[in-house]
Amino acid sequence: MRENSKCPASLLKLADSIILINNRYSFTHKNNIMTQDEQKRAVAQAAIQHVPFDCIVGVGTGSTANYFIDELARIKHKIRGAVASSEATAHRLRSHDIEVMDLNGVDELPVYVDGTDEITEYLHMIKGGGGALTREKIVAAVAKKFICIADKSKLVNILGKFPLPVEVIPMARSYVAREITRLGGQPSLRHGFITDNGNMILDVHNMQILNPVELEATINQITGVVTNGLFAKRGADVLLLSSDDGVRTIVV
Numbered sequence: 097m098r099e100n101s102k103c104p105a106s107l108l109k110l111a112d113s114i115i116l117i118n119n120r121y122s123f124t125h126k127n128n129i130m131t132q133d134e135q136k137r138a139v140a141q142a143a144i145q146h147v148p149f150d151c152i153v154g155v156g157t158g159s160t161a162n163y164f165i166d167e168l169a170r171i172k173h174k175i176r177g178a179v180a181s182s183e184a185t186a187h188r189l190r191s192h193d194i195e196v197m198d199l200n201g202v203d204e205l206p207v208y209v210d211g212t213d214e215i216t217e218y219l220h221m222i223k224g225g226g227g228a229l230t231r232e233k234i235v236a237a238v239a240k241k242f243i244c245i246a247d248k249s250k251l252v253n254i255l256g257k258f259p260l261p262v263e264v265i266p267m268a269r270s271y272v273a274r275e276i277t278r279l280g281g282q283p284s285l286r287h288g289f290i291t292d293n294g295n296m297i298l299d300v301h302n303m304q305i306l307n308p309v310e311l312e313a314t315i316n317q318i319t320g321v322v323t324n325g326l327f328a329k330r331g332a333d334v335l336l337l338s339s340d341d342g343v344r345t346i347v348v
């Protein structure tokens with residue numbers, strides 16, 4: 097193994113061989129077995145290669161996105177700053193001295209990198225397990241390219257095993273819950289949780305999501321819904337999916 101003094105200990109632990117090419121580490125994995133956290137780190141590292149020089153980067157929320165933030169910190173001198181999809185993400189970016197910018201002052205966002213709760217081969221997703229779905233959807237709407245980073249457990253044939261989060265204005269929660277029940281779902285209030293926007297989340301169980309584009313629009317039309325966690329009208333453009341075999345790039 098060719099070791100480099102700056103090579104992080106975390107990488108040395110999971111890698112069998114490491115080479116440094118153009119300032120980036122390329123490695124194979126010990127025994128080809130990776131834990132879920134190692135798979136998350138691997139896609140986060142792969143996503144860095146999609147970040148253009150001197151750009152502002154859209155950054156998602158969650159444990160996979162956190163690995164991406166930690167990787168981004170290593171190239172922070174090459175970017176202008178970041179737009180955060182949640183207060184938690186903004187906090188983590190700032191802890192690495194990465195400037196967090198107001199989306200309203202940003203007219204070009206070449207990439208948005210975020211995790212997902214479920215994703216299909218058509219790159220339709222359920223997001224919002226961390227409750228940041230609305231800001232995530234806004235940043236995704238502005239970004240030119242949405243790069244989803246996920247370990248293989250997130251890939252599904254049909255969306256809906258993961259409860260679909262719906263952000264609601266608090267005074268509308270009961271009305272929205274009744275309307276969603278009429279659509280065939282079983283909504284339950286995420287108790288004790290308030291979003292960064294001061295709203296509540298209904299998690300919708302047992303929803304048959306055969307047409308995610310249509311269902312996304314239908315739920316968003318219910319009065320009192322801020323948005324729902326289906327990312328189908330604007331899904332991901334690129335999926336970086338990790339497994340024991342490495343990171344696969346899937347594009348639709």
Ligand SMILES: O=C(CO)[C@H](O)[C@H](O)COP(=O)(O)O
Nearest residue numbers: 158159160211224225226228
């Ligand atoms: O949508 C999200 C947060 O609102 C996250 O992207 C999603 O929950 C995946 O999180 P993790 O990477 O921790 O599995």
